[in-house]
Amino acid sequence: MSNQAIVVEDLVKTFKGDVKAVQGISFEVEDGEFFAFLGPNGAGKSTTIQVLTTLLNPTSGSVTVSGFDVGKDPISIRREIGVALQETGIDPSLTGRELLEMQARLFGFSKHDAKNRAQELLDLIHLAEDGDRKVGKYSGGMRRRLDLSLCLVHRPKILFLDEPTTGLDPYNRNAIWDEIRTLNREFGTTIFLTTQYLEEADQLADRISIINKGKIVASGSSQQLKKTVGMDVIDLSFQQNEDAEKAKEVLSSWTKDYRLTNGELTLYVDNGAYLLPDMVRKLDKEGIPPISLNLAPPTLDDVFLQVTGEHLEEKAVIKQEGVVSP
């Protein structure tokens, strides 16, 4: 069989009312690869996952998962994949153990095997003690972990995870990261993950596609993507928009590329550490000293900014590392 876990060609998904959620995307994911879709709200991540996991039919284009066509053989695909959708899918009146056993039985496990598998998974996600409580009483993090374990019951070859850590605290987020990293590295599970978090894509994925407004705007490993940006990124913020405008004029000869977003000037330069002092001196002389500045190697946000002209996350979140005061 092919060694491509997922092959997508020219996938288009249009909803009623002419909502063009996915507008012609193509990509491939190899067996055993950890692949991430990185994109903001409404980019089309969940829609893509729902098409790939047989919940939605493509409007046009072809999608093959584990060698089966989504339109022709959805049942074969369902046996090979595990899916954690963005919203957890849990019946709150059952206990964690009952849900896991039910899931195993629905995938054809015998009663006995289903019991064992449920216990194994409860141990794995550290929910053994709460296994016999109603899921309705679980905390958000416990639900997420249970939801994730539900999609592992039948030991799927390919895992689809739609924003698995959104809204979780760092403890639960790290627990899930460890979990899926182990699945990928030790069990060779192919992983397709979507996220809005740069760090998540950066830390986990072998390869990333950046998706925005239904289109893939950049693809590659985290390193490759960052290289496309250039060497260094300098962020300068100013009191007023006009100051940023003026600073852009003043500094234009030193930069390869720039972006201007409300009072913030982002410069892409070859040798940031060398240029920065001169730049600051020059701005001072012009009477427009920056109120804060930051020099860093490029992040995925810079990649995103460069290909879309917008930031992926709030500036405040990203600017935590390497702040240099003037």
Added chain:
Amino acid sequence: MNQRSNFIIDTYLMTKRSTIAIFRNPFIFIPNIMISLFFLLVYQAGLSGISNIPAFEGASYLAFILPVSIVSGAIGGSGGAGQSLVRDLENGYFSRLLLTPTSRVAIVLGPIIAGMIQLFIQTVLILLVGLWMGLDIAAGFGGAVVVILLAAGFGLAFAGYSVGFALRTKDAQASQAGTFVFFPLVFLSTTFVPYELIEADWLKFVSKINPTTYVFDGMRSVLINGWEAQPLIYAAIVIIIICSITITFASLSAKRAVNRD
């Protein structure tokens, strides 16, 4: 593997799950039983005197009102099937089930069968309370079985309606609102008095076209008169007709709900 045994296992699992959910949430079935028993006790206590009127032909009012209690319980019990599917849709469990190789039919059938189990237990309970209150079933044990069968048939029709409505609206409030047909169905009929005693012409007319009337008639015939063919045949025909309609409606809505476009 063989398709049929998978389908049976799937249906069994889905039914088991819904049954657990019903009995773990006493708020789902206790109020329903309460309302049924309330009808039985209160109407019997308050209205039984009117059975002295000749139009009742000497029937006990208890036997006359018992079908109202049973039918209202049946409607409530089977209406739960739709509610439970709406809950599945809202908490995402429906999608989780769709992502398994489980038969789509089993996913919808499970709550319906669970609703029927609930209905069966309720009907038996009401009959037992009736017997305890002094009910004398003219057609004997077989008559009790007929009452249960008619309740199940009518309940199935209502389950089809509630499931169809739930899957179409996918919304808890809307499908809750849908169960309000309960009132015209139960009360615009020969609910409290025989047809001959209904005053208003419009109510006479509505009770003629209300399928519930024929279910009441069928049940009353075995409870009060013994074995009579005509009311039972009418009741059976009416149930078959409304079941075909509502179950078709449910299947069409189900198809739409799992439709992937």
